[in-house]
Amino acid sequence: MRIAVLTDLHANREATEAVLAEVARLAPDRIVLLGDIVGYGPDPAFAVEATDRLVADGALCVLGNHDEATVQGPGGMTPHAHDAIVWTRAQLSPAHLAFLSRLPLTAELPGMLLVHASAATPGKWPYLRDEKTARECLAATSAPLVLCGHTHVPAIYYALPGREPVRFTPLPQVAAPLSAIRRHVVVVGAVGQPRDGNPAACFALLDTDRREVTMLRVPYDAQETARKIASAGLPDWLGLRLQVGR
Numbered sequence: 001m002r003i004a005v006l007t008d009l010h011a012n013r014e015a016t017e018a019v020l021a022e023v024a025r026l027a028p029d030r031i032v033l034l035g036d037i038v039g040y041g042p043d044p045a046f047a048v049e050a051t052d053r054l055v056a057d058g059a060l061c062v063l064g065n066h067d068e069a070t071v072q073g074p075g076g077m078t079p080h081a082h083d084a085i086v087w088t089r090a091q092l093s094p095a096h097l098a099f100l101s102r103l104p105l106t107a108e109l110p111g112m113l114l115v116h117a118s119a120a121t122p123g124k125w126p127y128l129r130d131e132k133t134a135r136e137c138l139a140a141t142s143a144p145l146v147l148c149g150h151t152h153v154p155a156i157y158y159a160l161p162g163r164e165p166v167r168f169t170p171l172p173q174v175a176a177p178l179s180a181i182r183r184h185v186v187v188v189g190a191v192g193q194p195r196d197g198n199p200a201a202c203f204a205l206l207d208t209d210r211r212e213v214t215m216l217r218v219p220y221d222a223q224e225t226a227r228k229i230a231s232a233g234l235p236d237w238l239g240l241r242l243q244v245g246r
Contacts (some may be wrong), residue, residue: 002026003109005106005188005204007034007116007149009051010066011041011088012192012242013228015052015201018220019191026205032109034149034188035064035116037100039081040238041192042228044070044088048096063103064116064150065125071101080235087234111208113143117150134165134185145178146185147206153196154189154204154215158182172198175212186213199245 006025009016023031037051038044046221055061063067069077070092074085105122106113117125118133128137128148134157137146159165160182170176178184189202194200199219204241207213226239 002028002031002209003030003032003206003208004028005032005034005147005186005206006191007037007188007203008036008064008152008192009033009041009047010036010190010192011038011044011047012201012225013043013046014222015192015218015220016047017076018218019201019203022051022216022218023203028205030109031059032107032147033036033059033061033198034116034147035062035103036066036116036149036192037061037064037089038070038092039064039066040234042225042232042234044091045093045096046199047192048092048099052099060107060109061216062107062112062114062116063100064194067100067103069099070168081166084234084238087232108143112145112147113141113142115146115148118148119143119146125150128185128187129153131157131165131167134159134167137185138165138183145184147188147204148185149188149190151187151195152185152190152193154202155187156186156213157185159184170213170215172200172202172217173213175207175210175214178211178213180211189215193242194245195241197245199243 120136157165229239
């Protein structure tokens with residue numbers, strides 16, 4: 001089975017449309033979304049409606065921390081994230097908010113767990129950025145493979161039984177193997193706000209038959225998204241970081 005894995009759309013219409021066009025070209029068997037549909041970006045209604053259509057067509061989608069904050073109100077977020085959530089809430093209808101409120105914290109497919117942040121305390125939104133947090137994630141589930149986002153930086157953690165996970169940084173457009181004798185955490189890069197120094201939108205293609213995952217990069221018009229961010233009165237840094245991939 002070939003599964004397209006999208007995460008952290010962050011209300012970025014231009015990036016989302018570019019990625020969905022590439023997904024349509026690849027024609028995977030399944031699409032999954034790992035949360036943070038909204039937040040930061042200037043097109044939250046578009047992002048929610050696009051995700052709703054994907055779910056109606058059979059995609060799986062889990063809740064992200066920005067989705068939760070949009071429904072419940074921001075708390076404990078950075079100033080830019082807080083301001084963007086306040087603005088986002090005002091752009092969405094009750095139907096949009098109801099869709100976000102129904103998203104589960106986790107979902108499962110055979111042999112894998114889907115979660116926005118980590119299998120360890122998923123509702124507290126821990127960042128999975130190193131071997132320690134990867135070990136904690138794997139200890140919280142029996143799934144051989146965990147797919148997550150949240151950090152906006154693609155990474156793969158390989159773990160042999162009884163050993164500390166090893167981090168690997170996948171190359172764009174190059175398939176990385178997933179060993180049958182190891183467990184894995186795959187952290188998928190962001191569609192709508194990459195932070196690994198590459199401004200191109202990122203999503204993953206998981207091939208369970210070939211036991212490999214590929215981080216695919218898709219260029220898009222980040223300057224247009226930045227222009228819309230400024231026009232909406234959102235913090236300028238949110239547009240600038242799209243153009244530098246940070």
